[in-house]
Amino acid sequence: MTQFQEKTAITRIERLTDDIFRMTLESYEIASAAKPGQFVMIRTGSGKDPLLRRPFSISQVSNGKYFQILFKVIGRGTSLLAHCREGESLSVIGPLGSGFHIKCGATNCLVGGGMGIAPLLFLAKSMSRKCTVKPPLVVLGARNKEELAPLIKDFKELGLHVHAATDDGSLGTHGLVTDVLKDLDFDSPTEVSVCGPTPMMTAVHFFCKEKNLGCQVSMETAMACGIGACLGCIVPLAEGGYAHACSDGPVFDAKELLWQIR
Numbered sequence: 647m648t649q650f651q652e653k654t655a656i657t658r659i660e661r662l663t664d665d666i667f668r669m670t671l672e673s674y675e676i677a678s679a680a681k682p683g684q685f686v687m688i689r690t691g692s693g694k695d696p697l698l699r700r701p702f703s704i705s706q707v708s709n710g711k712y713f714q715i716l717f718k719v720i721g722r723g724t725s726l727l728a729h730c731r732e733g734e735s736l737s738v739i740g741p742l743g744s745g746f747h748i749k750c751g752a753t754n755c756l757v758g759g760g761m762g763i764a765p766l767l768f769l770a771k772s773m774s775r776k777c778t779v780k781p782p783l784v785v786l787g788a789r790n791k792e793e794l795a796p797l798i799k800d801f802k803e804l805g806l807h808v809h810a811a812t813d814d815g816s817l818g819t820h821g822l823v824t825d826v827l828k829d830l831d832f833d834s835p836t837e838v839s840v841c842g843p844t845p846m847m848t849a850v851h852f853f854c855k856e857k858n859l860g861c862q863v864s865m866e867t868a869m870a871c872g873i874g875a876c877l878g879c880i881v882p883l884a885e886g887g888y889a890h891a892c893s894d895g896p897v898f899d900a901k902e903l904l905w906q907i908r
Contacts, residue, residue: 650675653735657712659728662796665719666761667728674711676740680704682769683745683864683897686715687872689737690723700724701869701892703765703841704741706800716764716797742872743896746862750777752837755830755859757823757850759787759842763797765864766841774804785809785826787846791817824849832859840900841866848907851900861900865891 650673658670676686687699700723702715719728730736746769748754754773758766763786773782784806788794794817798808809826810818819826823846836857840850841864854861870876874893881891882904889895889902 650679651737651739652676654738655735656730656732658732659730661728663792665728666716666793666796667719668705668714668716669727669730670712670714671736671738672712673738676704676738677707677709677711677713680707680713680741680768681745682748682772683765684741684743685765685872685896686713686738686740687742687869688715688727688739690726696723696726698870699737699739699872700727701742701872703864704768705764706768706771716761718761739872743892744894746839746864746897747837748773748776749835749837749860750780752835752860753780753833754782755785755827755832755836755838756782757785757827757838757840757842759823759846760789760793762840762842762846762864762866763788764841766839767797767800769839770801770804770806774806781806783807783809783830785811785823785830787811787813787823787826787842789813794818822846822849824853827853832857834858835860837862840864847900848905851903851905852907854900862897863900863903865896865898865903867891867896 654671654673660668685703705714705716707713756766801808837860847863867879870878872892874890879891880888884904
C-alpha cells in the first residue's frame with residue numbers, strides 16, 4: 647500500500663464547537679490515494695513535544711488534492727493542533743490502514759458515535775456516488791445537540807436522512823444509537839458500518855449478530871507508529887491471538903474480533 651510522508655499545508659481550520667475542530671490540508675498524494683476508513687498520522691508539535699504522532703481518520707477528500715480531519719481537543723497533541731493557523735504546515739504520513747468495503751447490492755447503514763462519525767462522512771460520500779439506487783441509512787449519536795448538530799449537517803448536505811440520538815435527549819432520540827436501530831426496518835441483506843467508542847460498537851455488533859446483519863467496525867485505538875511496528879494498537883481476535891488495528895485494520899469484520907460486554 648502506497649504511503650506518503652510530507653509537509654502538508656493547512657488550508658482551512660474551522661471551530662465547530664468549543665472543543666471540536668475540522669482541519670483541511672492540501673496533499674494531492676494523500677487525497678488521491680485515500681479510501682474511506684483510512685487514516686493519517688500527524689506530528690502535532692515541534693521536536694519531541696509531543697514525541698509521538700497522533701492518528702486521525704480522513705473525514706473527506708475534495709478536488710483530488712484536499713483532505714479533512716475532524717478532532718476534539720482532549721490532550722496535549724490535539725490542543726496544539728487546535729492552535730495551528732492556516733498556511734502552516736504539518737508532517738503527515740498517510741493514507742494508512744485498510745478501509746471499509748462498499749457493497750452497493752446491500753442495504754447500507756452507517757452508525758457513528760462522537761468523533762467516530764468522522765470516517766463515515768467519507769464513506770457516505772463514496773456510497774452516495776457509487777450506490778445510487780440505495781443511498782445509505784445514517785444513524786449518528788453524541789452526548790448532546792451542540793456536539794452532534796454540526797456533524798449531521800454534512801450528511802444532510804449529501805441529501806441523506808439522518809437518525810439522531812443524544813445522551814441528554816437534546817436532539818433526536820433520547821438514548822443510544824442502538825435504540826434507533828431497533829426502530830428501523832432492514833431489508834436483507836444489510837451491511838452496517840460502525841465507528842465510535844468501543845462500548846457503542848460492542849452493542850451494535852451484538853445487535854447485528856442477533857438480527858443476522860453484516861457488520862464492519864472501524865476500531866478507535868491509541869496508535870504510536872501507524873504501521874504495525876510498535877505493537878501498541880493490538881485488538882483481540884475471536885479465534886485467539888491479536889491483530890494490529892493500524893495495519894490489519896482499522897476496519898474489521900466484526901465477527902473476526904473478540905467482544906467483551908462490560
